[in-house]
Amino acid sequence: MNRRIFLTSLGTLGVSGLAGCSQFLNGDIPAGSLQFENRSNLPHTIGISVVDVGAESETTADGYSVSGNVTVPSPQRTLTASASVAPDETKTFENIFTESVYYLIEFTLDGTTPDTGEPVPYNPSLSGGQHHAIIMGVVYESGEFSYVNRSTDNAGVFKQ
Numbered sequence: 001m002n003r004r005i006f007l008t009s010l011g012t013l014g015v016s017g018l019a020g021c022s023q024f025l026n027g028d029i030p031a032g033s034l035q036f037e038n039r040s041n042l043p044h045t046i047g048i049s050v051v052d053v054g055a056e057s058e059t060t061a062d063g064y065s066v067s068g069n070v071t072v073p074s075p076q077r078t079l080t081a082s083a084s085v086a087p088d089e090t091k092t093f094e095n096i097f098t099e100s101v102y103y104l105i106e107f108t109l110d111g112t113t114p115d116t117g118e119p120v121p122y123n124p125s126l127s128g129g130q131h132h133a134i135i136m137g138v139v140y141e142s143g144e145f146s147y148v149n150r151s152t153d154n155a156g157v158f159k160q
Contacts, residue, residue, distance in 0.1 A: 030156025
């Protein structure tokens with residue numbers, strides 16, 4: 001299934017940035033992939049929306065932002081997706097983010113912005129393609145939500 005059809009079929013999402021963390025993953029998931037993980041005992045709908053793109057990520061008193069002009073295909077600037085995730089289920093959508101830029105992403109959980117809902121930065125291929133990452137939205141057993149920016153060894157579409 002191509003990415004455009006996939007994104008169109010998923011629908012629009014909202015925003016919610018969270019206290020994310022970086023973790024290391026020795027998996028086969030390619031850089032630029034999106035993963036939703038539900039560790040709770042209830043089903044949830046997790047969503048994302050790209051609100052801005054830029055060349056650099058910044059931390060301000062109000063949260064995160066991106067800045068700098070970049071050339072990116074229009075669909076990458078307005079990307080949205082959501083999926084219903086059953087208890088103890090993980091859904092992976094490969095190669096969603098195709099550009100080596102900073103995406104400012106908002107998450108939603110069950111259609112609303114979580115309490116920690118500021119937009120968060122994500123770059124699938126940092127340092128000139130030396131480091132690669134996927135982004136995850138995770139619902140924990142407690143029902144709390146967070147994002148995870150996780151390293152991957154698989155460069156995916158960013159292979160040089």
